[in-house]
Amino acid sequence: MTEVAGARELSKEALLDAYRTMRTIREFEERLHTEFATGEIPGFVHLYAGEEAIAAGVMAHLDENDYVASTHRGHGHSIAKGCDVKGMMFEIYGKDEGICRGKGGSMHIADLDKGMLGANGIVGGGPPLVCGVGLSTKVRGTKQVGVSFTGDGGANQGTFLESLNLAAVWELPVIFVVENNGYAESTSRDYGVAVDSYVDRAQGFGIPGVTVDGTDFFAVHEAAGAVIDRARNGGGPSLLECEMVRFFGHFEGDAQTYRAPGEVDDLRATRDCIVRFRTQVVDAEVVTDDELDAIDEEARALIETAVDEATAAPVPELDELLTDVYVSY
């Protein structure tokens, strides 16, 4: 019932945008899963499938002037923050036209013009940077906010805890989103974290927090809206814990033997945020299946083209090895 109510509070355009974001991320990740197995993609990738509602629900409240710092599992945040999807695909294939000129790869996708401070190969690397965003905003007197995404594992890093404190004492306009998918790589969240809730941790630092079901777009959207508004209007930092699910392994190639038999199949059947969103908006009679199907097709086509073009695209010239280390040297 409330599920339907949430859907009716947003404009149709906003709903379609959110769906497009989630669908594009899902398509992007599912396709990467397939393509990675072919051996065409160098290095390793960490997929965001199953977690789309968080990226979409949080980013719906941000614009290009706001900044986010992501994690090693950053494709979803990047797409939701407005990074060019083809540019990302080129990047993951290590191509010259990649969003980082083929020099960053999956774990370093960034576009500062879009407020995307980067996926980050260092777990816990992002929270201090987002404190910097908040500091810059405060000093310059703007209304920008910074959002740090951290996994349940990353939330054990000293950088995360130090950043909670710094943001609290400086009352910075930042939001710490904890994406709790239950696993720190292969280690259970319950093994590595003694408290029941990350909100308890936040409160220990004097920061308010809230836990939501991260597979419910509307729950994320509403909670994120509240904490972002608060930050934007001088209310200081907050923590937003999203309980959600990871459809793939820690990295592609992860056999996931640490998971329960049938666990992923069960999650896909019962806790798919996109299926849930679809039901919610169609039941609310604000969007039709046909409209959503059209977006599905749009996303499929976009990713299809992106992969085709990325595989065919030229690799960086070898002299690119030496460029862009410094602005000047």
Added chain:
Amino acid sequence: MAPIVPIVMPKWGLSMKEGQVVEVLVAEGDQLAVGDDLIEVDTDKISGIVEATAAGMLRRLVAEVGRTYPVKGLLGVVADESVGDDDIDAFVAGYAVPSAAEDEAEASAYHTIDVDGIMVRYGRLGGGERTVLLIHGYGGDLDNWLFTTTALAEGFDVVALDLPGHGQSAIFLPGETVADLARFVERFCEVLALGRVDVVGHSLGGAIAARLAIDHPDRVERLALIAPVGLGPEINTGYLDGFASARSRRDLKAVLAELYTDQTHVSREMVDQVLRYIRLDGVPQLLARLRAGITADDVQADQPVLDLDPAQVPLLVMWGSADRVVPAAHAAAAPAGAEVVVLEGGGHMVQIERPGQVNATLARHLRR
């Protein structure tokens, strides 16, 4: 008894306290003529040559390569052969460097004055009935007159200023044309109540001096222009631009090399001094503005020296024949009645490369 004449460490400029002997170019027993090069000396600002001031035999060489001597410290002794070795020994043993009291007086020879809101640094030295005003060129400062100031101070009240935007004056240009700067120099003279002055100008300072004489005839008695701007169209714009845009020691050294025939003058200390100036905030932009103001289509915008009348204002034009900034060929265009002296082989900074000849010629012109 024939006189015993000491050769001493000269004082080049107001702040020189000591100099290091780099090379000795003569040997005991040599017969010296006035103006002969004797000893190469390095100071913290400049490298120069000690020249013979008296003719005679070099009887004793005190200077040792690598050693540092105070200003007026004894470097050698010149005397006729008739003077006995004992007397020479006694002279050397008894020689005392004059006390530092004089130095303290000279330390106060630097002054600053507010001219229409612009702080101007100037040096004033010597004394006499006549005042000689020294005006340096583009990018220069009053240290361009290191060898000139002390020599002229023997008989004149010498005033050398840092033009606005130069040296240690305020980093501000009251205008970017020769006429603007001449007007400012006139205001400087007024504020300092200098009365009528003889003006010695080098390079751009030459054009400023000429413009001052034309626009303010009551101010200027005599003119001496060294490698002046203002006598012809050509000017080495590569030098002007290179100077304004140099950021590294390497670049600047290559630019400053254009100023001299003898590259030993482009010493580490000299390059450092200039670097310290051009690195100050605002200086490169100011120099670029000045460069644009004194040229038009890459030739000299204002050529006031051509309009001078030496019958009204006695005019000396001096040039180094190997000048690579303003061509010495311009000397041929000097107005009738001007005395023209071209020093063979000298570069743009001829007053530093040939101080003996330049100072003697200047003194003769100014005493006429």
Added chain:
Amino acid sequence: MARTITMRQAINEALDQEMTRDPSVICMGEDIVGGAGSPGEDDAWGGVLGVTKGLYAKHGDRLLDTPLSESAYIGAAIGAATCGLRPVAELMFIDFMGVCFDQIYNQAAKFRYMFGGKAVTPVTIRAMVGAGLRAAAQHSQMLTPVFTHIPGLKVVCPSTPYDTKGLLIGSIRDDDPVIFCEHKAMYDMEGEVPETSYSIPLGEANVVREGGDCTIVAYGLMVHKATEAAETLASEGVECEVVDLRSLSPLDLDTVIESVEGTGHLVCVDEANPRCSIAADVSAQVAQHAFGSLRAPIAMVTAPHTPVPFAPGLEDAYIPDAARVAKAVRSTVATGA
């Protein structure tokens, strides 16, 4: 107008002038104001050694005391640099890099490259380096080589008040992350410094003394040990050319090689431990690029491969001194005469 001030004052003046010139410049660090939130006076310390004293009165909230939380505030300085500020963060002692190094070498240093040339991270991290204050092993290190090893970082270590002001202003205006190393034993050293603002470009060595017999390469406090040695040697008839590197990354190898081409002898002096030091780096590069100019093996005078000891006698023996430099010069000059 140039007047004589200390290196401490030169740093203070550089920060003051840059904060005045550019509102995006902020300073942050532990106790750089001092007494924040405490019942006593504001600006109680002005930094642990008083370097930033008085700036709070002029610039107020753009001077931020931080919690003792290097990872967070160094990271925040870096994050702020990517979005509109030009922060100067003080990492009190460079030895504390261990608790925030990820933010420096994995984040700041790599943004530009791994983001395909889009990021600009104009952050300056000031830190005290060097031994001599009896501060023992964790507050006395010369860790410059750790930073010069990292592509994307610039590393500066000045030796005079004049260079300190100009290089600090140059670092603040630089668009790359700069590690600005201040030798803590030199804060009271005096020198002529213009009052006007000026900047010295990073990557230019300074020949502080010319000589034809042996090149001594040094930086920071060691420049003064090298100069002292050069003076002693001059009285023995050996003329040394002393090259002050000033900036360790970029490194002005051209000036070093030019000098070695003139002297044929090289002694590298470094207060860092010897392995993978600046001295080792310069030695290797000269051997690689100018071997033909060398008339004797290169000599290195460095700290030993030990932590910095506490007992005064031991610490004095740890720090390279003029006598050791002179001895190395005599030895190399004798070998290749």
